[in-house]
Amino acid sequence: MRQIVLDTETTGLDPKEGHRIIEMGCVEMINRRITDRYYHQFLQPDRQIEVAASRVHGITHEFLRDKPRFANVVTELMAFIQGAELIIHNASFDVGFINHELQLLQQNWQPLSHYCSITDTLTLARERHPGQKNSLDALCKRYNVDNSNRQLHGALLDARLLAEVYLAMTGGQVSLLSCQETNQVNNEAAIKRVHSERPPLKVVIPTSMELQAHEQKLVVIEKMSGGKCLWQALEQS
Incomplete structure (x- = not known):
């Protein structure tokens, strides 16, 4: 089972107003284990970034001047995610932007759901925790996922955090380690030491x-x- 945890950063909130994707981050999971494979790309949006959006992710137009455009990376992106189950927090936002980018290319690309199944972790979280905060930060705190490095939003960092949250929320392996490293940790953790001050067994x-x-x-x-x-x-x- 191949799953891709995906996140984007954008110039604003609505693609219908001409806003574009400026960062994409994807983390691969195979059989509910996070692998070493990922996809990460900054993009030139050919428009200014809203001040409010820049405050969230810290990305500036100057930083993106020499970055490729979506058209330059679409084949690589779609090859990475095709056939996988996409895990996305507030999926309608990211999927809406990706579909908008695909449509702008006028290259007969189909909507994202044609290539991948999509699971929205925000919907999943609301079902499990009705009436509670279900932002990524709130879920990290609830499931003891360390997000201390998340001073600003970032597509790849947020995808990695969401991968851990998703696995914890659905009762599976929670680790940013590779499969080999995880097996080694699990084997070492299986050794139980008896405390020297424990009373003798009857x-x-x-x-x-x-x-x-x-x-x-x-x-x-x-x-x-x-x-x-x-x-x-x-x-x-």
């Missing part, structure tokens, strides 16, 4: 009747296994 002595039943059971196992009852061999050694 020793239960079997009764004579229990010992007799045990010996009879070993005889049956020895017979059924063709003389391969290891427990009986150890007791006789």
Whole structure:
């Protein structure tokens, strides 16, 4: 199962008013594990960024002057996400902008839902936590996802945080590690150390009747296994 957690930053709130995408971030998950593969791109929007939007993500028009346009990266983007389930927070916003960009190209691109299934984590969060704040920051706090580096919004950072939130919210693996690193951590975590100050375990002595039943059971196992009852061999050694 391949999932792509996707986020965008834009020049404003509404593509119908001519606003454009200026940053895209995508994080790949395979079988509910975050992989090392991602897609990240800043874009030249050919228009000014609204002051309010710039306050949110900190991206300036000057920074984007030498960045590629959406038309230059659309093939690469669509190849990365095609066939995957897209995980997006407030999906109508990001999907609306991507569909608008595809339409502007006039290259016979279909709406995003033609290439990918789409899951909206905002809808999912509202179902699980009705009447509560369900912003990405609020969900990070609720699910103990560290977002201390999120001073400003950023498409790739937010996609990574959303991946952890989504996995926690749906009861799965929560890690920014690769599959190999995650397996190593899980194996190490399986070793449990007994505290030196723990009281001694209670020793239960079997009764004579229990010992007799045990010996009879070993005889049956020895017979059924063709003389391969290891427990009986150890007791006789």
